Amino acid sequence: MEASEIRDLSREERLSKLNELTEGLFNLRFQHGIGQLESPKKMKLTKREIARIKTVIRESELIKKDKE
8 A cells, every 4th residue: 555545544544454454463473473474575564554554644643733
């Protein structure tokens, strides 16, 4: 998901997606730990997606703060 697509989501949708990805990362780490993870690249991509969403959330908070 691109950053522009994330910006189009509402705050609730962003938080929901963040929660979903965080749970997914937990599951990937668990699979990695027991040796069942087929592609370690999935962990890297999930971490990047989480970082993108957190960045957009923080960006929107700063913009909101500047408007006040």
